[in-house]
Amino acid sequence: MSTESDRKAQPLLEVRGLKTVFGPPEAGAAAVDGVSLAIGRAEALGLVGESGSGKSVTALSILRLVADPPGKIVDGEIFFKGRDLLRLEADAMRAVRGNEIALILQEPATALNPVMTVGSQIAEALRLHEKLNRRDANRRAVEFLDRVGIPSAEKTARSWPHQLSGGMIQRAMIAMALSCGPDLLIADEPTSALDVTIQAQILDLLHRLRREEAMSLLLISHDLGVVAGICDRVAVMYAGEIVEEAEKDRLFERPGHPYTAALLRSTPTLRGTPTLRGTPTLRGTPQRLRPIPGQVPSPSAHGAACRFRGRCAKAQPVCGEDKPPLDELDPGHRVACFFPERKV
Amino acid sequence: MTGIDQSGLDQPRPPTTWMRFRRQRAPMIGLVLLGGLFVIAALAPFLAGNRPILFADGEGLELPVLAGFTQEDFFWFAGFGAALLAFFCSKFLRRIRPSLSARQGRRVLCLLLGIAAAVIAAIGFSWPERLVHDDYTPYRDGGREASLCVFPPICYGPTEVPLTNSLDSPSLSHLFGTDRQGDDVLARMIHGTRISLLVAVTAILVCMAIGIALGAAAGYFGGWIDALVLRLIEVVTCFPAFFAVLAVLAFLPPRIFWVMLIIGLLRWPGVARLTRGEFLRMRDWDFVAAARAMGLSNGRIMVRHILPNALAPVIVSATFGMAGAILIESGLSFLGIGPASCQSWGRLLSEFRPYFDVAWWLSVFPGASIFITVVALNLVGEGLRDALDPRLKK
Numbered sequence: 001m002s003t004e005s006d007r008k009a010q011p012l013l014e015v016r017g018l019k020t021v022f023g024p025p026e027a028g029a030a031a032v033d034g035v036s037l038a039i040g041r042a043e044a045l046g047l048v049g050e051s052g053s054g055k056s057v058t059a060l061s062i063l064r065l066v067a068d069p070p071g072k073i074v075d076g077e078i079f080f081k082g083r084d085l086l087r088l089e090a091d092a093m094r095a096v097r098g099n100e101i102a103l104i105l106q107e108p109a110t111a112l113n114p115v116m117t118v119g120s121q122i123a124e125a126l127r128l129h130e131k132l133n134r135r136d137a138n139r140r141a142v143e144f145l146d147r148v149g150i151p152s153a154e155k156t157a158r159s160w161p162h163q164l165s166g167g168m169i170q171r172a173m174i175a176m177a178l179s180c181g182p183d184l185l186i187a188d189e190p191t192s193a194l195d196v197t198i199q200a201q202i203l204d205l206l207h208r209l210r211r212e213e214a215m216s217l218l219l220i221s222h223d224l225g226v227v228a229g230i231c232d233r234v235a236v237m238y239a240g241e242i243v244e245e246a247e248k249d250r251l252f253e254r255p256g257h258p259y260t261a262a263l264l265r266s267t268p269t270l271r272g273t274p275t276l277r278g279t280p281t282l283r284g285t286p287q288r289l290r291p292i293p294g295q296v297p298s299p300s301a302h303g304a305a306c307r308f309r310g311r312c313a314k315a316q317p318v319c320g321e322d323k324p325p326l327d328e329l330d331p332g333h334r335v336a337c338f339f340p341e342r343k344v
Numbered sequence: 345m346t347g348i349d350q351s352g353l354d355q356p357r358p359p360t361t362w363m364r365f366r367r368q369r370a371p372m373i374g375l376v377l378l379g380g381l382f383v384i385a386a387l388a389p390f391l392a393g394n395r396p397i398l399f400a401d402g403e404g405l406e407l408p409v410l411a412g413f414t415q416e417d418f419f420w421f422a423g424f425g426a427a428l429l430a431f432f433c434s435k436f437l438r439r440i441r442p443s444l445s446a447r448q449g450r451r452v453l454c455l456l457l458g459i460a461a462a463v464i465a466a467i468g469f470s471w472p473e474r475l476v477h478d479d480y481t482p483y484r485d486g487g488r489e490a491s492l493c494v495f496p497p498i499c500y501g502p503t504e505v506p507l508t509n510s511l512d513s514p515s516l517s518h519l520f521g522t523d524r525q526g527d528d529v530l531a532r533m534i535h536g537t538r539i540s541l542l543v544a545v546t547a548i549l550v551c552m553a554i555g556i557a558l559g560a561a562a563g564y565f566g567g568w569i570d571a572l573v574l575r576l577i578e579v580v581t582c583f584p585a586f587f588a589v590l591a592v593l594a595f596l597p598p599r600i601f602w603v604m605l606i607i608g609l610l611r612w613p614g615v616a617r618l619t620r621g622e623f624l625r626m627r628d629w630d631f632v633a634a635a636r637a638m639g640l641s642n643g644r645i646m647v648r649h650i651l652p653n654a655l656a657p658v659i660v661s662a663t664f665g666m667a668g669a670i671l672i673e674s675g676l677s678f679l680g681i682g683p684a685s686c687q688s689w690g691r692l693l694s695e696f697r698p699y700f701d702v703a704w705w706l707s708v709f710p711g712a713s714i715f716i717t718v719v720a721l722n723l724v725g726e727g728l729r730d731a732l733d734p735r736l737k738k
Contacts, residue, residue: 069566069567098638115652116649125639128638
């Protein structure tokens, strides 16, 4: 029973206890294990973690795009504008995809259909969701291509995907994602396959467009620098769980979880630790890169214990006996560790 | 915005399938042969027949060929005309009116073809059943004279049954010799071309319609649909096509249409398996995921996004399938199964069989035409395969 004021205070997207399992139902491996996160209106949340930590599966689960079989969402709730997406009919879910929640994928090389022109692929979604006719949809597609900074947008709209470079395709993908005016944009490693100068341009573009459209953003990346640039809050994932969540400034200045701290230390910069703007600074003393020893444990090896303990310098016997809850260290700063770092 | 990578836009386009196909010699020969067969089939009354193309005897110019057109003649001829029209329109429409965009050009073309199809259907289905009594053979054989009388190059009808010149060996007047009843073998073969091509095309259309639909559903949805389709494929693959056609034809009216349909109904598993594989491979590709993330429906994703990408191997296998269909039809006809009214090459062979040992031309020419058609189809198929998937080559 929610009142009107409650609804206003509600975040745009709220994921509670999401659990996505791959493999057979009994013996399946949980790629995402009890993830809870919330994104407010016009807020940008960064989801960080190394490969295999379940970031992408979380994103796909929100859109219910996990291939079934082998994947299956077995538990949790995904509230979007007050509706539980996991309980929607297939038709209603399709109306959400693209229209209210849009997704940008990692690999630009394969993200566009090779046998359709760029413009017609963008127009297709517009014709579906906005019920535009072909001519209007094409015009809107060109407009959006122009907005994402593609020069000679009309020509690009008529060209085939193989004629575009990776950066151009990623711009086109952003144009496609934005074309129907979504409330939430999920960008799954949008810049990982691009070279660094293009990366910066794309991030810049995402940042600018998000501001202009007052759109919420879930930015998934393994790169703390990417997240630092444009996010308001950051959640850190490890082995299918969220281990820390905080305001961006707070997280970078005072990481509470040993994993986050180790992650920051293993990120290369010119000097010192990464800074808030994501740009390297010349202040501070040069620091050695310190890799995190070991590997992410396989999902089938989890018990009731801290999943990072095998790689953690501060691990105690209690870490192997009980699972640390995701508790508030300070208001707005949640950490899942028995021995959070209190100071810098 | 500065420093945007725009290099891709001005690169020359990679070679199209047609450009890659054109470079191969053997498939091009095959394609020319097939094109020739289609022209022969469409223009059969103009190439071989006992009715003059032009005739004038005091009462003005007549076109006895057209007067003798059957419904079948008309459909072939009009279809050929429409194909020519489409070809020239696609080539010259935008040259005549450069203001038309590519899309508008296609639209005009579709409109023209639609009108043509409607007109052809309207005329064709109301084609009068008439018996033509006027006989022009005296003009050919020298019994009568006319001021103008132009016969087709092969000036004999396929079934004149003159009962003279029986089993003449090939000569200038009968290039491929004559059969037992004295009919010109070449004339009969020219009119038989239609059946072979019609069987090939119809059977393969049936085949592809069933195969693509079932294969796509199986590959895309997986699960129990996939299991069901796979079992169905196994069952149908087990039918020996030849004997299944034999068995089914025993219960059906002897019409060539049934032969085509049954061949198509028995040969779809190959197409289905290929389509299934392609859909299975592509359903997890990023652009499919992107399409789903944009909220497109399954049907739309299957038809608009996956099918065009999955079609290449299917088209290749369809070409080989056409060759197979022609062989099956020829075999059946040779055994005397199927409608006797249908003068296909196999039926000719079956009819000529008792005289093989005294008249070599009766076996060689119809047999060679089947052989050449099948080889041409296979060559085109291989050329298409190499042109559609350049990675496969060597």
